[in-house]
Amino acid sequence: MDCYYHDETAAVAVCRSCGKGLCHACGVDVEHGLACPGCEENARQLIAYLAGHMKLGATGTSIIRASRGTTLIQGAFVALSGVGLGLLLYPTAGMFLGVVFVLYGGFLIRLGLRVPKEDQESSDT
16 A cells, blocks of 8 residues: 555554555554544544544443343243243143243253453453
8 A cells, every 4th residue: 555645655553533555654643543634633533533442341231240240140040930830830831931941941040151250351361
């Protein structure tokens, strides 16, 4: 890729805002990359916007990890409800509903066990 402004010069980076190729002479340093002289402010705003969303990603991860206990409790409740329904509806074909509840509860428990514990987060990095 060649520099957008200097056809004979090889590009060393891409503008963070518009994506044009830039050489050393054309690129303006905007913290985490280069930008065109006209795109400097847009690139800074884009970098700040992306940095804010990356922080939200970490928050979402902690929410998922905190949901481990809730998922396990829900799975146990659904499975036990299925056992109760199965015993209550035993002689009838409605017992199938109890089996479905037990299977779904088991699925929720397995799903909850797959989510890492919160204290494992620091050991994973």
